[in-house]
Amino acid sequence: MTTDSAHAPTTHRTAASGTRPADLRRTGTPRRRRPRRDSVAGYVFLSPWLLGFVGLTLGPMLASLYLAFTDYNLFTAPEWTGLDNLTRMANDDRFWGSVKITLIYVLVGTPIKLAAALAVAMLLNYKARGTAFFRSAFYAPSLIGASVSIAIVWRAMFSTDGPVDGTLSLFGITMGGWIGNPSLIMPMMILLAVWQFGAPMVIFLAGLKGVPAELYEAASVDGAKAWRKFISVTIPMLSPVIFFNLLLEMINAFQIFASAYIIGSGTGGPGGATNFYTVYLYTRAFTNNQMGYASAMAWVLLLAVGVLAFILFRTSKNWVHYAGDSK
């Protein structure tokens, strides 16, 4: 995505077709190219966003950074405690429990979800006809999957008398209900995430349509079998889309809240199995009124997401190929 073209000055085009060189702005001419009224108009149009950005995003970010080093219960003034919150966090078993299940959910659930999305996208891409219907049908869960309604339904479906156990018992498998069993909560939550494979699938499908058929032909001519083509043509050509989906889905997965909160009835139970990071953060902040501790948790989350994004961007140079790039 290039921002340059969109931000070229409005006089740019006329200048290009006229006598002045088109690139005056970049060569640093002293001539003033931005009429004053444009700057005024720009900020007038931007004022709602700017107010929101400063008042509801940037300001709160800095405020929570400050609160992370304080003890604050909402009723008395915040008290500076230095790194106290961090050392308490390091010794907090429930905190580490929430970190563990959230990381499993993100690092195991997201790749499974994306693999499902890619597999179905390739299946749909085989045939040109009728894909619009299936594309929409598969997308529907993404739209509603994080809602309270679906969390309630999921809970019911995986309960002792629910249809999932009912179906499994036909094959002689007895689970005895997933909801009360701490070790079965994670597979259930991951299944809920995988069920919402539609959104990344739609993006994969758009990417697959852009892979030139010639590349597959060429691979066939060279004697490549289906698997080889998948590894050597599909994956490299799709790598920018894979990267985008991975980044977005992982960041979203860190923020799972409503499903975990409803399925665990807001308690994080059973045995802390639904005590996902955001659920614990919410409990600390709004049930225990420990705003300082929760703010520290929020910043640890932000740093974790930042580190993950950094790693993805860093390693992307090795595996993300953009069409037209020389190797």
Place this chain on the structure above:
Amino acid sequence: MTTIESNPAVPVPVDPENRRQSGPRRRPMRRHIPTALWIVGILALTAVVLYPLLWMVSASLKPNSEFGSNQGFFPENPTFDNFVKVMQGIAGIPTWKFFLNSLILGVGAVIGTVISSSMAAYAFSRINFRGSKILFAAMIGTLLLPFHVLIIPQYIIFRNLGLIDTFWPLLAGKFLATEAFFVFLMVQFIRNLPRELDEAARIDGCGHGRIFLSITLPLIKPALITSSIFAFIWSWNDFLGPLLYLNSPDKYPLPLALRIFNDQTSTSDYGATIAISVLALLPVMLFFIIFQRFLVDGVATQGLKG
């Protein structure tokens, strides 16, 4: 951003002679998969994916006596009792009130999002002003920002403003374009519009306000529709926001009402809990069926989250 343009200039490592023999432009892999098998596979997958939705509709029609005893998919004695019961409400509040609250929040979210995001998008894509690049980068940065970093200070702000237990904390962000996805979607759309129309209007003496209202807004209608539907559905499904800010049950939107049903009645009145879940999803599914193309295309081209 997410789509790869098919690039005819991509070097194909094959010599011209072989190339000519390769025949019609078909992906050779396709030949090996019989169409019938493909259809069976895709239909089976559709059944699995849609099963939870079909199951919840079926379960909502089962009388309570059948839960536990009738493991089958279909209710033996289908009844609308669950729906009748659930419409009476909970905690002394009639259920239509929860729908009304959700509707007010949803419509407010749509109005706020459309106005504020389109203004910001116009500024980013059509006005050249000092600092536009860095602000645009900041806007893109907020796409990746976990919302939970902001909830505590935001809560403190709205508490100090005396706005707890009102709809304002839930709507303020919408009127201030804090959801960068919508701004980004509209920016992408405006960038694809021909600038000549703006130029012509400018020559005719129009300022930015006039160009925005008379030229840009009518032309980005598809992006406005997509944004409106997503804004409505996200607001309709939002659980964390209302959980933070609303205390009085008569101000609850559906997700919070569902939570009461779930906590208070799920063991005793299973059918009613499922029935209200069906009712809460119904408007979203209707929107989806009517506007699916806008939604799915929005996702395909912009990488909007679901």
